[in-house]
Ligand SMILES: NC(=O)c1ccc[n+]([C@@H]2O[C@H](COP(=O)([O-])OP(=O)(O)OC[C@H]3O[C@@H](n4cnc5c(N)ncnc54)[C@H](O)[C@@H]3O)[C@@H](O)[C@H]2O)c1
């Protein structure tokens with residue numbers, strides 16, 4: 001039986017722990033807050049994040065990261081992207097040298113513009129051959145309800161991706177493997193920003209043509225940017241590209257879409273931030289994505305305009321005007 005630890009007891013960490021247990025793993029969740037660990041152990045629920053999910057008996061929780069990591073062959077990281085480095089500084093050394101380290105995170109680090117797998121390699125001295133990225137159209141609430149979904153499990157190491165795919169395959173969660181870590185991580189990070197843009201448009205009362213236009217041009221800029229970083233263009237047509245973009249941009253369950261929607265309705269950034277305790281990764285990552293894209297000479301106009309709303313206080317309505325008045329160009333340039 002595979003021993004797995006999930007670091008992070010938020011929405012996705014909790015849902016992924018259930019996947020691993022349903023796939024036959026023995027799972028321990030590390031929770032930052034002891035009361036959440038107590039709740040999971042005593043009620044088999046994590047009411048603050050996924051109140052309808054009854055966790056399998058094979059899942060237990062602890063607030064002690066070293067106890068959580070004990071004997072783990074698979075260590076899954078499900079904390080906010082911008083706290084990962086600090087988290088690893090506190091307990092990264094508890095992860096065993098032989099464990100596969102799985103990133104569920106979809107963001108780019110502010111300040112360093114590192115992808116999450118790069119932060120893991122740097123901050124916890126993990127061999128990149130042991131790092132695996134899981135991504136795709138995986139809204140936690142739908143997975144927790146055991147609605148069928150597919151995902152992509154990416155690693156440069158074929159054994160690592162096969163092992164993690166096997167450890168997380170269930171009748172409702174179908175992992176596909178991929179060797180393109182860069183493309184999978186860029187797809188996952190940028191779709192959050194495109195979902196913010198689509199949410200803003202919807203919040204302003206715009207319809208499906210606007211949504212489809214943003215989604216399609218968003219995919220174009222994601223691919224243009226990813227290819228400059230060495231990603232395989234085909235990855236963006238897969239689950240971590242089109243798949244996740246569609247799920248996130250079309251769903252009121254998405255925190256990024258919902259955040260953008262509220263901005264589009266006229267709420268201020270501070271008001272929207274105060275209304276949710278959950279992580280909308282695109283809000284911070286739009287800045288680091290823009291910085292990284294600029295450093296490799298990739299034009300990302302939607303990301304740039306979302307960053308202008310979030311960091312410069314521009315109005316969503318001005319952004320629409322700005323995007324529509326850009327100089328015309330060939331669709332594939
Ligand atoms: N929720 C989803 O549907 C979903 C699906 C796929 C991927 N993801 C990605 O997974 C990652 C985690 O997302 P989530 O939905 O579980 O987030 P969340 O906000 O629901 O939970 C984050 C968890 O990290 C913990 N945490 C640990 N250290 C922290 C710190 N220093 N500051 C704040 N929180 C800290 C929180 O206590 C919480 O348990 C994100 O990168 C997200 O993009 C989420």
Ligand SMILES: O=P(O)(O)OC[C@H](O)CO
Pocket residue numbers: 106136137138139140192195244247248253254255256257279280281
């Ligand atoms: O709720 P969001 O916007 O973080 O999106 C969740 C997942 O990434 C969807 O695949």
